[in-house]
Amino acid sequence: MMRYGLYARSVTVLLAAMLITLAVVVLILQRQGEMREEMLAHSRDSLHQLVQDRLREYGEGQARRLAESLVNPLYYFDLDAIGSSIADVQSQPNVDYVLVYSAGGDVIHDGSRDIATYGRAMDDAFAHDAISTEGVRVQSDGRVLDVAAPIRIGEERLGGVRIGYSLEALRRDENNVSVELRKSLQEIGQRHLQWVVWLLAALVALGIAMSLIVQRALVRPIRQLADAAREIEAGNYGAEVPASRRNDEVGELMRGFRRMGESIARHDRDIRRMAYNDPLTGLANRLAFREILDARMLQSQGAARRLALLFADVDDFKRINDTLGHDVGDEVLVQFGSRIRGIVERYGGDGALLARFGGDEFVILLESTDDIREVSSRLAGLLVDELRRPILVEGRQVFLGVSVGVTLFPEDASGATMLMKNGDIAMYQAKVAGKGCYRFYSRAMDQAVERRVRMEQDLRGAWERGELSLVYQPVFRVADNRLVGAEALLRWHHPTQGMVAPSVFIDVAEQSGLIETLGPSVLRAACRDAMRWQRDFGGADLFVAVNVSPRQLRTGDLARQVEEVLRETTMAPERLHIELTETAVIGDELRISSLLARLRESGVKVWLDDFGTGFSGLSHLRRMPIDGVKIDRSFIADVLRDPDDLALTTAIIAMAHSLGITVVAEGVEQEGQFDLLRERGCDLAQGYWLGHPMSPQELARLIA
Structure with a gap:
């Protein structure tokens, strides 16, 4: 089976570009005149609609403002004030008439000096709708745009006002704009022909572009793959491998390499998660906790920050596994871990770390510049009180508790191993003291633990x-x-x-x-x-x-x-x-x-x-x-x-x-x-x- 390779792709791209360019030239020459007329018609319609909408909005605002200004003059029947108000509007461009009328539709003022139409009933085509309108009403017959607005004082209607705008002048302006637009389109057409000429000239440069395409399509992807391979080899499994949708050899190679990189990164994450996280609760495990503890102890040397370890062990947890089964025991541990996490997040302060060491033992690392003994004592007390509350598992309440041992750095130990051992000893003493409590490590505990261990042996x-x-x-x-x-x-x-x-x-x-x-x-x-x-x-x-x-x-x-x-x-x-x-x-x-x-x-x-x-x-x-x-x-x-x-x-x-x-x-x-x-x-x-x-x-x- 023949592969559609790079050489065939480059020849196809060149021929397709030349054919497409020639087709575009012919299409442009055929459609240029039709496009010009269609654009003119569309522009004329759009302009007409725009002018109409603007005039309508302007007229509604003008009528509304004039109606508000005529409330008092009409109420007191002050014809001079009415005439003065409408004279300002009547003097504006394109205003054909201004009429103020009573609630019954009789003309009160028409803007003339002698008010020739005073008292006449309005009987034009717009009169009926203008008299009966409750708000601003706009009407038009193609020659005049009539805008009517009622005049009210409170809920009482005194009359109304009508403003007529002539549309003839606007039509003349639209025609003038259309003439100018036609000239502009002709100039654009000429420039378009020049662009076509330049497009044909670009075909000459297509050969040069082909070499750039080969560079982009072949050389650069291979270089990117080589860089990614070196990153993965150096241990950076998250190195970015560019995605590709190409259906040729290079595209297939890049996709395969990307899948390989993602698989390696995924397996690395899985291995790290298995190595550093507890699979049941999702908390850090003993290995992760020990690495962080070593780093924190190194950072705290010579600094004002002090550390505390809290070893929390669930009391009588074996009873749950023995009586209710290990599945219920796992659910209890998950709920315990969630409760401890919530307490540590709320009260542990910055830098607090929670881990599960396995079984029913949880360990908390605290770091503080304040009195670390007071901080750890408060947290230990909260743990004991909170974990004493019943846990609901499979519809039944389970009552357990927790014994907490607390040890401080650097007071109790100089190394991580000894510090963790001391925390375990303190937790054991809390168990001996009756469970459901916490104890701080002391030197005397070592002797008591040694005696107890020796007695057990x-x-x-x-x-x-x-x-x-x-x-x-x-x-x-x-x-x-x-x-x-x-x-x-x-x-x-x-x-x-x-x-x-x-x-x-x-x-x-x-x-x-x-x-x-x-x-x-x-x-x-x-x-x-x-x-x-x-x-x-x-x-x-x-x-x-x-x-x-x-x-x-x-x-x-x-x-x-x-x-x-x-x-x-x-x-x-x-x-x-x-x-x-x-x-x-x-x-x-x-x-x-x-x-x-x-x-x-x-x-x-x-x-x-x-x-x-x-x-x-x-x-x-x-x-x-x-x-x-x-x-x-x-x-x-x-x-x-x-x-x-x-x-x-x-x-x-x-x-x-x-x-x-x-x-x-x-x-x-x-x-x-x-x-x-x-x-x-x-x-x-x-x-x-x-x-x-x-x-x-x-x-x-x-x-x-």
């Missing part, structure tokens, strides 16, 4: 090494002081530190997730001990109570674990009591209620521990499927001295009994407390007065 594998063990605090029936069960308590004997307080290592296990592996082990060991008491010491009717952490509840796997343990140990379900705190069920009561109902259907008892210290109080007795409540030790401690504690304890016992729920009193340390609880009808009790936590062997001897 030591706690891993502690159960397998035999360092963790169970002790049991006996539970007695208050009515007859008979042993009915025991609560399993976890203890840790560290090889170097000795006994570690449960409040310390249980929190570490909860935060680190170790509780998810320790919990089933504790449950299994407690059930095995209970079966041993039954087999060896006759404790067939004794129950064992095992505490369950909020994290175990959120996994949703507790019911299956309990069923497996009961099946392995062959223990009767009614001998197992599961204890959970009141605060563990707040925020997700519907799902946890379903879980607890499944446990109770299998025969396992469910107790609500530390009752009265949560946020919902006695309302859980109605809504949660539970078998018993344990009155918190803080109420029992002062029940003999504080009437309020006594009243609350009595009310809890009465309310629980009215609902068929067993009541257990914790922390009984005096005989008087035990006697008082018996008087108030409390079902069960435990405490140091009844029995300290003891090893399985000691409890076995107690049973025996």
